[in-house]
Amino acid sequence: MSSSGRTTRSARAVLGASVLALTLLGTSACGPDNSSADSAAVAGAPDLGLPSNLDDLKKWKFEDWEKWAKDYALPAATKGFWTLEKLLQAKPDEPIAPPAPQPAGTQAPAPAQPSPPGPATSAPGTKPPAGQPTQPGHPTTPAAPKASSTQQPASQAPAPPKQPSQQPPAAPQQPSQAPAQSPAQPPAQPSQPGQPPAQPADNGNDPLPKTVNAQPLQHPYTKLAVHGKLFADAPGSGPAAAAGLNHAQCSATVVADPAHPGKSNLVWTAGHCVHQGKGGSFYSNITFIPAFNSNAALSGGKQADESQYAPFGIWGATQAVTSPQWKAEGGKTGDAATHYDFAIVRVKPADGAKSLEETVGGAVPVWFNAPRDQLSISEYGYPAAPPYDGMELNRCESGKPGRLSYEPTRPPMMVIGCTMTAGSSGGGWLAVKDGKPALVSNVSVGKHTGDPMYQAGPYLDDVAAGAYDFLSKKG
Template sequence: MSSSVRSAGRSAVRAVRSARTVRTALGASVLALALLGTSACGPDNEGSADAAAAAAAPNLGLPANLDDLKKWKFEDWEKWAKDYALPAASKGFWTLEKLLQAKPDEPIAPPAAPAEPSQPGQPSAQPSQPGKPSAPAPATTAPGAKPPAGQPTTPAAPKPSNTQQPASQAPAPPESQPPAQPTQPPAAQPSQPGQPPAQPAQPGDNGNDPLPKTVNAQPVQHPYTKFAVHGKLFADAPGAGAGAAGGLNHNQCSATVVADPAHPGKSNLVWTAGHCVHQGKGGSFYSNITFIPAFNSNAALSGGKQADESQYAPYGIWPGTQAVTSPQWKAEGGKTGDAATHYDFAIIRVKPADNGKSLEETVGGALPVWFNAPRDQLSISEFGFPAAPPYDGMELNHCESGKPTRLSFDPSRPPMLAIGCTMTAGSSGGGWLAVKDGKPVLVSNVSVGKHTGDPKFQAGPYLDDVAAGAYDFLSKKG
């Protein structure tokens, strides 16, 4: 073979190798671009680093980065919240017997109460578990506090129905009455650009303040005309067998009518706790979710009396048709206070009345929701229907708890709001109100509760951009 032929052959080989190198480099570049594309935030990026990190719920596509979740748009929530539509409870499903059978849903118990921060010059208290608060220092009930108002825990024998307030249900003293709420509150006020973000935990305290002092709940005086936005929420937990057949899966919580930005003046939205409507990690939404505003407003069931639906449900019975809770609660939620309780909230849409009127039009108002509210501007009034002793679930109660403290189970998430309040099981999901521009607004709901020993307190999620995104999504879906 001539030298010219061998030289040509070597040139051809080099050309082939060069082409292969170019193709390899191009392929690597395309792969790198593809990987960059799949790592962008969003709920359906199952191959992304965020989704892979969300090992607790790989199918939910929960971003590992909380800041990414705060940036979700309506389309992201649409892709993620695929189970928001609920079958409505059939008309007449919630009979009085079932309502009275319903177990009060217990606020989530904290694994340990937080230690009070050390005094200046002393070492900071160390948490008992990573990210968890340590055991509390001894505390006492607020000086001069009165015991909870006496309320029956065992219904008496049925008596003829009437609408007068029973003698055993003494009205709260004038100074303990909750602030008046307008019958037609203003439209919802979503968080504004430039609003102060959630305050981070201070260095060394893990996001925990001293525990709030006990505040004794007081009954709201009948009728609840000015407080018809507050009501009881009933639902059936998933289950089967003898327990479910015996009605042992019926549950009750508390909830509040909130404004609907997409339908001003005609809201059908209700705010409650995530654990009142969804099982949390590995679970599903409850069934037959139903809201009864101003439950027992005229004291028709107080003192063990029996009554017709029109008496104990003066504004009707409203079945839920849609619901959304936080991705954190669905992916991580459980029975003990932990990082998931920082986002333990839910919004429900109920079916309009048969006459076409909305829930807001029927009860006479709906509360705006204040997202990213500055903590130092809050003074909390809590409302709910506690149903475990010494309460019986028949009375709307309130706690005038003042400025909330911080409670944290995960320093990487906004600390929860904590207040002193003696309400028990059944108050879960009850609305926490503050005042903005002279008018009442909703700022949180009952999630965590400690009802034994002292101090007795409850905690609710700090409603940040994640809550605002869920709220905006369900508002626009209606």
């Protein structure tokens, strides 16, 4: 896929048509790794049995993942747990917040230092104090790198679109504002033998992209059923839990299963949507609803039964795996751990029933080590914080992603302009590969105020490929 304007527009058209037709592949693919070397030590490695060098982690085989991922098997979601009342009470999980803006003249946020391990104390759906794990559904809040001089002033920031009520939304339009083009990455200085790998001269950061307005998709979502909502029950008790605040919502995407072609039960989302991060554990009653509210049965405050708002059923998770980095370090605002904020979840069909992929009509392959300069991103998700209400599937046609880094020794995250808010965490980022859509990232970090509004997702390298291969073979 060329970087020219004509080819980019063609690629977007192909992606939209391919997703709508659900002509999806069932195998994963690889491309060249254009990221910087990653050999930083994993915080907490002695406690979790991880290698001290992340390059070694990339080389893990199935046996290494199996030895480490001892908690991948989840207790079955309680049948009937997710009533409509609980679904509507679930708080949108925020994308992780960016770090605070850097002083003028600086290039990138300084790497965050890991905090001592400790369990999460905040209720899901609420913003935790600094240093505590975020709750499911909330993209991590990042510290924004210095904005480019080409960005619009805050007074000209486009307003997020209003959500539809009784009437189905109009077909999505192309955004009028294209994301800023990222400058070429300055070459890194060569490292000397025995020295740590060279870091990018710009610390792995491009100018932030311009805001792109999310657009609601046309009902019904039956041809977009690979996208859905993921709900989780966070650990805890007391007043918050009694008030239902321990229920949270994210977004997720059905992905292909190489070990079970055509019959996948795998779902891709953010790590912070299913696991508390450092010192924490997996959430319970993790459940996926593909094509949630496909027929607008709940739009505009309406009530409906399960068959109307969950046309393809409610799927409980039985297995999950996230990155060792997220489990060892995750839980704070945008930092080194968010570079690996992803998770793969396996759901279970009813006895004798069709697989998730067969039920929804497709699954998206995952494209690891995708060449950044060849990507044009379409993001999908269910934003639920104002001005959105979590009932509508939205899309951002965001174009070529830039780079955003909180730890220069790790592959920079990908960053795009998008106005989606809390609840979009875990939503799939799709790009065209061989004429068909493939998943290249998920929502992790988000900035939803001011200008620009943007979201960032992990660059899926060999660590992500290892976790994916492990869960695929465990099914």
